Amino acid sequence: MVEAINVRKSFGAVEVLKGIDLTVDAGEVVSLLGPSGSGKSTFLRCINHLERIDGGEISVNGELVGYRRQNGRKYELRPRETAAARRHVGMVFQRFNLFPHRTAVENVMEAPLFVKRETRAAAKQQALDLLDRVGLADKAAAYPAQLSGGQQQRVAIARALAMRPTLMLFDEPTSALDPELVGEVLEVMKGLAAEGMTMIVVTHEIGFAREVCHRVVFMDAGVVVEAGPPQQVLTNPSHARTRTFLQKVL
Numbered sequence: 001m002v003e004a005i006n007v008r009k010s011f012g013a014v015e016v017l018k019g020i021d022l023t024v025d026a027g028e029v030v031s032l033l034g035p036s037g038s039g040k041s042t043f044l045r046c047i048n049h050l051e052r053i054d055g056g057e058i059s060v061n062g063e064l065v066g067y068r069r070q071n072g073r074k075y076e077l078r079p080r081e082t083a084a085a086r087r088h089v090g091m092v093f094q095r096f097n098l099f100p101h102r103t104a105v106e107n108v109m110e111a112p113l114f115v116k117r118e119t120r121a122a123a124k125q126q127a128l129d130l131l132d133r134v135g136l137a138d139k140a141a142a143y144p145a146q147l148s149g150g151q152q153q154r155v156a157i158a159r160a161l162a163m164r165p166t167l168m169l170f171d172e173p174t175s176a177l178d179p180e181l182v183g184e185v186l187e188v189m190k191g192l193a194a195e196g197m198t199m200i201v202v203t204h205e206i207g208f209a210r211e212v213c214h215r216v217v218f219m220d221a222g223v224v225v226e227a228g229p230p231q232q233v234l235t236n237p238s239h240a241r242t243r244t245f246l247q248k249v250l
């Protein structure tokens with residue numbers, strides 16, 4: 001589903017990703033751990049066409065990110081092609097960024113209506129189904145300000161699912177939440193994982209990584225330090241850098 005080969009990315013003179021290799025299979029749930037500044041968000045943004053990479057290659061669903069192969073050559077995608085490719089990827093951020101003047105159901109309907117040009121009735125029915133799926137059937141008419149942070153984040157997940165993505169990227173989806181609201185969001189993500197969604201989750205929730213993820217990838221300073229099943233990386237890490245990090249977050 002995702003194949004990243006030797007991905008490099010610099011901001012000015014600072015190289016932030018120094019040759020990242022990562023393969024994620026369809027249906028796999030991978031958590032990305034690492035200290036602040038190690039390049040986790042940048043890597044997710046590269047996968048989702050939000051940053052242009054300087055070296056290496058990323059493909060999603062067999063299609064190159066940012067480029068199209070034709071007659072053995074690589075051509076840069078045009079903005080329309082990029083927009084089309086991005087529809088297969090859903091992303092959820094630490095900050096929910098819901099439209100404040102639209103209700104929950106209107107937030108979820110937005111992309112199907114205006115990007116996919118679905119009918120209003122179809123978009124609304126799907127949005128109501130998605131809100132039900134994240135446990136918010138009774139909040140369809142609520143405005144973001146009337147919802148808790150956990151509820152807003154669940155609306156944001158429903159909104160990301162509305163484009164029927166085949167890959168979901170989560171960038172610290174619970175980091176901005178009060179501790180008592182973290183569980184309800186992780187439950188929704190756990191449900192998605194159980195349904196077979198392919199997911200890459202940047203998180204400091206070690207319990208979630210251990211319980212739900214098939215694989216844990218530990219990044220530091222722009223490289224993948226180690227990767228493997230949770231019981232291996234979290235319980236018996238082979239690198240000192242991983243051990244030091246885990247001691248801080250556990």
Ligand code: ADP
Binds near residue numbers: 011037038040041
């Ligand atoms: P993480 O998500 O692991 O905390 P980030 O990917 O956000 O790390 O950041 C990695 C490094 O890249 C940091 O040093 C950060 O300051 C830098 N960085 C991220 N985005 C930009 C940007 N748009 N311009 C310049 N530097 C950036």
Ligand code: MG
Binds near residue numbers: 040041
């Ligand atoms: Mg980050």
